[in-house]
Amino acid sequence: MWQGMKYPVVIRNTKGEEVQCRYVVTCAGLYSDRISELSGCNPDPQIVPFRGDYLLLKPEKCYLVKGNIYPVPDSRFPFLGVHFTPRMDGSIWLGPNAVLAFKREGYKPFDFSARDSMDIITKSGLIKLVFQNLSYGVNEMYKACFLSVTVKYLQKFIPEITINDIIRGPAGVRAQALDRDGNLIEDFVFDGGVGVIGNRILHVRNAPSPAATSSLAISGMIADEVQQRFKF
Template identity: 90%
Template sequence: MVPALRYLSGACGWPRGRFPGSFPGTCGPASGRPRLLCGGGRQASTSSFDVVIVGGGIVGLASARALVLKHPALSIGVVEKEKDLAIHQTGHNSGVIHSGIYYKPESLKAKLCVEGSSLIYEYCNLKGIPYKQCGKLIVAVEQEEIPRLQALYERGLQNGVKGLRLIQQKDIKKKEPYCRGLMAIDCPYTGIVDYRKIALSFAQDFQEAGGSILKDFEVKDIEMAKESPSASKDGMKYPIVVRSTKGKEIQCRYVVTCAGLYSDRISELSGCNPDPRIVPFRGDYLLLKPEKGYLVKGNIYPVPDARFPFLGIHFTPRMDGSIWLGPNAVLAFKREGYRPFDFSARDFMEVVINSGFIKLVFQNFSYGVNEMYKACFLSETVKDLQKFIPEITINDIVRGPAGVRAQALDRDGNLIDDFVFDGGVGDIGNRVLHVRNAPSPAATSSLAISRMIEDEVQQRFKL
């Protein structure tokens, strides 16, 4: 069993001792204007499939693509609750192609990230999707950070990250002339890309291979079809009914869910335990004004501190030429709450009452208060930025976009850092695979994740 894999057992989990598997419309050519298709070889009115994937983000689309390429004779559909694809976590992330340096050696996250980044570069080259391999510096600005930096370098070597080297002040200046630092890890294999373009390309591959995409289909129920003496032949062949909030129904043999911010709620539809809960954390970015873009060439990251749950503020160039600064990490009061005052009573009450969030707050009280303070007062964020680039002033930045991270949290307030998969109870549990947690860097790892999902679906469902 892979050590990094976490899965649930008991009422809604996989049998202990068995590796449970791999993982928690508009689409068109990446180089052209997206086009809306629902079909490939099947029509939009199709109401029955061999396999249905719930979720049109990058993990769901990569998995659908892998399944249809491996099993071209099967009818496979993707359902997405929005009117477009990949607009939430996939469309609101930093766009970094991560190298895999941060993760525990031999862990699933490390393996998938290193493999996944290589596959993403290959895929972009094959499809002509633009990217920049601009590299990253992880910079120690204080003497006390150097031992942690050296330990991180050793971890990266163990993970097989390409091209790593420790550099001193002189070489830091060669790569980032305006960056101050005592020592840094040079990660030349880190890059940037528009992950939504990749996701739409996955969708195009999927449809061209015969898959169907049904948008504006928000899943309300997943249940076994009710048998009766008058049950149709199709009803027996496709025993699962997937029903939308608008009353639409499709039938299928098997379901794979990749529901991101709603993965816990979707899992409960087949009888799974509600834990771990998804707690939404909003990450607000600042933008460096265009006239100051010369200050940053590649990614500049701090040395991570294991005492705190998130990475800290960093400098991220984007494919459009802009420079993002951030993000912070604050509780979002709505699962898709990209603005500070977005609020959902249901989402908020679930976090406060049913998750381990309050325990997380007490465990990281000073960190949380500091993040909230910096979110309100930009001058405090600028002080963090100036540790790396002293020339930046408050007049050089403006507030930018935000993303929401689907963070799985257990009842003890621990952030779930592994992949979590579930099935359910009864007959339906043998026909469903839930991806309950696909933590960052899921976008970088999406092609590697999809291979593991395809393998598990094949083994589990005997396709």
């Protein structure tokens, strides 16, 4: 009985295994909105998945890139645009683009989830975002489908690059928070549940990019939020 009072929050997985906690901080990425709703939080902002495809520069052409090359980003969007990134192993990644994914874990172009797609269309402000930025979205889809279009864009920075110098690489999925008015959320969103149990949970529903680069600073900010909310 005392153990349950001291650690009132119980997290249980699908195997029936449990962890008892006094407080919980969630950073659920692509599922942050759904996890938040489980503790009684507002459904907004919703998470909309955007897939980012990378291209790889063939090894014999990596000498063309000596350092990071970034375009001037479009201030209307939180995406940096296609850029050149030298990696620790000597490879050069080109990308990513930003195209709508029809599955929260949609790492491939034809990955599809009926539930995720319905949520994107009916619960988020995606329709408003699309109509407000139709040309941008169509252009991103066009570049994703045709390598020659992407290569033409890359040639603005390195004219020597040809379509024969690149191959398709890996992809990632960005968990983009979006409000019902179609606005992309670019700042931190912290949320807490309701009730005796919900009040012991802090949800990190959105963290701005670049999350990995800024991970130590972000963790410090979350720790400050924990102290403030839970009165440590």
